[in-house]
Amino acid sequence: MARYTIDEGSTTHRRLRWGLGSLAAAFLVVLPLMIPSVAQIETITQIVCYSVAILGLGLLTGHCGQISLGHSAFVGVGAYTTIILVADHGWPYLATIPVSIVLCLVAGALVGIPALRIRGLYLATVTLAVAALFPVLINQFPSFTGGPNGKFAAEEMTAPDWFFVNPYTPTGPPTDHYYAILVVAALMFLIAGNIVRSRVGRAMHAVRDAPLSAAAAGVRVAPVKIFAFAVSAAFAGVAGSLLVIQVPAVSDARFDLYLSIFLLVALIAGGSASIWGAIPGAIVFVVLRTYIADWAESLDLLSGRPDGGQIVGIMSGALLIAFVFLLPGGVIDGLARLRRRVVEIVPRPPRDWERYRNATPSRTAQPAVRES
Amino acid sequence: MTNDLLSLDNVTVRFGGVAALDKVSFTVRGGQVAALIGPNGAGKTTAFNAISRLVRPAEGRIHFDGKDLLRLDAAALSGLGIARTFQNLALWPGMTVLENVMVGGHARGRVGFVTSLLGRPARREDGELRARAYAMLDWFGVSDVAHRECKGLPFGTLKRVELARALISDPTLLLLDEPAGGLAHGDVRELGELLLRLRDERDMTLLLVEHHMQFVMGISDYVVALDFGRNLVAGTPAELRDSPELVEAYLGTPA
Numbered sequence: 167m168a169r170y171t172i173d174e175g176s177t178t179h180r181r182l183r184w185g186l187g188s189l190a191a192a193f194l195v196v197l198p199l200m201i202p203s204v205a206q207i208e209t210i211t212q213i214v215c216y217s218v219a220i221l222g223l224g225l226l227t228g229h230c231g232q233i234s235l236g237h238s239a240f241v242g243v244g245a246y247t248t249i250i251l252v253a254d255h256g257w258p259y260l261a262t263i264p265v266s267i268v269l270c271l272v273a274g275a276l277v278g279i280p281a282l283r284i285r286g287l288y289l290a291t292v293t294l295a296v297a298a299l300f301p302v303l304i305n306q307f308p309s310f311t312g313g314p315n316g317k318f319a320a321e322e323m324t325a326p327d328w329f330f331v332n333p334y335t336p337t338g339p340p341t342d343h344y345y346a347i348l349v350v351a352a353l354m355f356l357i358a359g360n361i362v363r364s365r366v367g368r369a370m371h372a373v374r375d376a377p378l379s380a381a382a383a384g385v386r387v388a389p390v391k392i393f394a395f396a397v398s399a400a401f402a403g404v405a406g407s408l409l410v411i412q413v414p415a416v417s418d419a420r421f422d423l424y425l426s427i428f429l430l431v432a433l434i435a436g437g438s439a440s441i442w443g444a445i446p447g448a449i450v451f452v453v454l455r456t457y458i459a460d461w462a463e464s465l466d467l468l469s470g471r472p473d474g475g476q477i478v479g480i481m482s483g484a485l486l487i488a489f490v491f492l493l494p495g496g497v498i499d500g501l502a503r504l505r506r507r508v509v510e511i512v513p514r515p516p517r518d519w520e521r522y523r524n525a526t527p528s529r530t531a532q533p534a535v536r537e538s
Numbered sequence: 539m540t541n542d543l544l545s546l547d548n549v550t551v552r553f554g555g556v557a558a559l560d561k562v563s564f565t566v567r568g569g570q571v572a573a574l575i576g577p578n579g580a581g582k583t584t585a586f587n588a589i590s591r592l593v594r595p596a597e598g599r600i601h602f603d604g605k606d607l608l609r610l611d612a613a614a615l616s617g618l619g620i621a622r623t624f625q626n627l628a629l630w631p632g633m634t635v636l637e638n639v640m641v642g643g644h645a646r647g648r649v650g651f652v653t654s655l656l657g658r659p660a661r662r663e664d665g666e667l668r669a670r671a672y673a674m675l676d677w678f679g680v681s682d683v684a685h686r687e688c689k690g691l692p693f694g695t696l697k698r699v700e701l702a703r704a705l706i707s708d709p710t711l712l713l714l715d716e717p718a719g720g721l722a723h724g725d726v727r728e729l730g731e732l733l734l735r736l737r738d739e740r741d742m743t744l745l746l747v748e749h750h751m752q753f754v755m756g757i758s759d760y761v762v763a764l765d766f767g768r769n770l771v772a773g774t775p776a777e778l779r780d781s782p783e784l785v786e787a788y789l790g791t792p793a
Contacts, residue, residue: 361654363657366651368644372630375632376631518669519672522669522673
C-alpha cells in the first residue's frame with residue numbers, strides 16, 4: 167500500500183507535478199555546466215538525441231503496435247539531409263530540421279503502406295529490408311552523400327552572440343549544441359505527449375490492441391497506421407538531424423541494421439507504454455553502444471579481433487531477454503511501481519461528469535436531443 | 539418502404555465453398571426491436587458481420603437509411619449511426635475502461651492528425667467526451683472500474699462496458715450480438731428493460747442476435763429466423779411462437 171495518496175488533478179498533485187517538472191528542467195539546464203569534460207557532455211547530448219529516435223519508435227511500436235526495423239534508415243535520412251544542406255548549400259543547422267521532417271514523413275508513410283496488409287514478423291522483415299537498403303543507397307550516390315568516405319561540414323553550429331555560454335572554452339561549443347538539441351528534443355516530447363493523449367492517440371491504442379474492433383468502432387485503421395509510421399519516421403529523422411548538430415560528420419556505417427536493433431532493444435528496456443520510457447531507453451542505448459563497446463574492445467580476449475564489437479550485440483540480446491522476463495514494462499514501468507509504493511495518485515471522475523447524467527440512456531424523461 | 543431503416547436483399551456470404559448466408563433478406567423498421575434467431579450455425583453472426591462490413595457478401599444488397607452499406611467500409615458505419623457489440627466482446631485490453639468507452643465516440647471527434655500535435659484542441663474535445671463516457675459508465679453501475687484496464691475484469695462488467703462503448707456514439711441502429719449471453723437471470727431482465735427504454739426514449743432501433751428465447755420473445759417487435767444460412771420464417775413473436783418450421787429447426791423432425 168502506498169504511503170501517501172494524492173487525488174489526481176488536485177492542487178497538491180498539480181504543485182507536485184510543476185515542482186518536479188521544474189526541478190528536472192533546471193537539472194537538465196545546469197547539467198553541462200557542472201561537468202568539466204567534453205566527452206561526458208557529448209555522451210549526455212547523445213542520450214538526448216537518441217531519446218528522440220526511441221520516442222518516435224515508441225509511438226509506432228508501443229502505441230500503435232507496429233514493429234519497425236527500418237528506423238536506422240529514417241535516422242539516416244535526417245542526418246544526411248542536415249549534413250548535405252549545411253555542407254553543400256550553406257543552410258543554418260536548425261533550418262534543416264523541417265526538411266528532415268518532411269522527407270521522413272513521406273518516407274515513413276511509404277514504408278508504412280505494407281503495414282496495412284501484414285504485421286508482426288512479416289512487417290519486421292519488410293522494414294528490415296529498408297534498413298539493409300539504406301547504406302547501399304548512400305553508396306550509390308557518392309556525389310551527394312560522400313559515399314563510403316562519409317560527409318563533413320566545415321563549420322560547427324555556433325550559438326548566437328547573446329547566448330550565455332562562453333564559446334572560447336573547451337566545453338563551450340558542445341554545451342551550445344547540447345542546449346539546442348535539448349530544446350528541440352523537449353519540443354518533440356511535448357508533441358508526442360499531445361498525440362498520445364488525443365483522439366488520434368486513442369485510435370492508435372485501439373489499433374494496437376484490436377484492429378478489427380477499432381474499425382468496428384469507427385476508427386479508420388489504415389490512415390492511423392500510416393500516420394503512426396510517418397510521424398514515427400519524422401521523429402527518427404529529427405534525431406538524425408540532432409546527431410549532426412552535435413557532430414557535423416556522417417557516414418553510412420552509423421545507420422545500419424544494428425542501429426535499428428539497438429533502438430528496439432532500448433525501447434523495450436526503457437519501456438514502450440509511456441513516452442518517458444525513451445529517456446531510460448536512450449541511456450541504455452548509449453551505455454551499450456559506447457561504454458560496453460569500448461570495454462569489449464579493450465578486453466584481451468577479443469583484442470585484435472575485428473569483430474570484437476560484436477559482444478555488444480550479444481549483450482543487448484541478453485539484455486532484451488532479461489527485460490522481457492524480469493521487467494516487461496521496461497525501466498519506466500519499474501520506476502512507476504516504485505513510485506506507487508510511496509505515493510498513489512488516485513484518478514478522479516472527469517470534471518462536470520454529472521452534467522451528462524441525464525444524457526445517459528434511460529434517465530431521459532423524453533427522447534434525447536441528438537447532439538450532432 | 540417509408541420506415542425501413544435497414545434492409546438486406548438476397549445477401550449471400552461464402553466462406554470458401556460454404557454459403558454461410560444464402561440469399562437472406564429481411565427488413566428492420568425504424569423504432570423496432572428486431573431479433574435474429576436460429577440454431578447454431580444458422581448465419582446470425584455472419585449476417586451481423588455483413589451489415590457491419592466485416593465480411594464482404596458475394597451477392598445481394600444492404601441498405602441503411604437509404605444508403606448502400608456495401609459501398610462503405612466498416613469504419614464509416616459509426617458515423618452513420620450504426621453501433622454494434624460482439625458476442626466475444628470488442629474491447630481493448632491495454633486501455634482503461636473509460637478510454638474504451640471514449641473510443642466508441644471516435645467518429646464524432648474532430649481532432650485530426652495535424653491538430654493532434656497541439657495539446658489544446660484535444661484537451662477541449664476530450665473533456666466533454668470523457669465526462670459523457672464516465673456518466674455512461676456510472677449509469678451502467680461500473681464507474682468504479684473506470685480507471686482500470688479492461689484486462690482481467692469480469693465478463694459481466696465488460697459486457698456493460700461494451701454496451702456503453704456502443705451507446706456513446708448515440709447510434710440510430712444498435713446491433714447486439716448475444717447481449718444476454720453469460721448474464722445472470724436478474725441481469726437479463728434488467729437488460730430487456732434497458733433495451734426497451736432505448737427504443738422508446740431514445741428512438742433507437744435495435745437488432746439483436748440471441749439464443750435466450752424467452753428474452754427474445756419478450757422484447758422483440760419482429761423476429762427473423764434463419765436456418766442453414768437461409769430465411770426460415772419471420773414475423774411477430776406471437777406469430778412465430780407456434781411456427782412448425784421453427785420447432786423443426788430447433789428440435790428436428792419428429793421421427
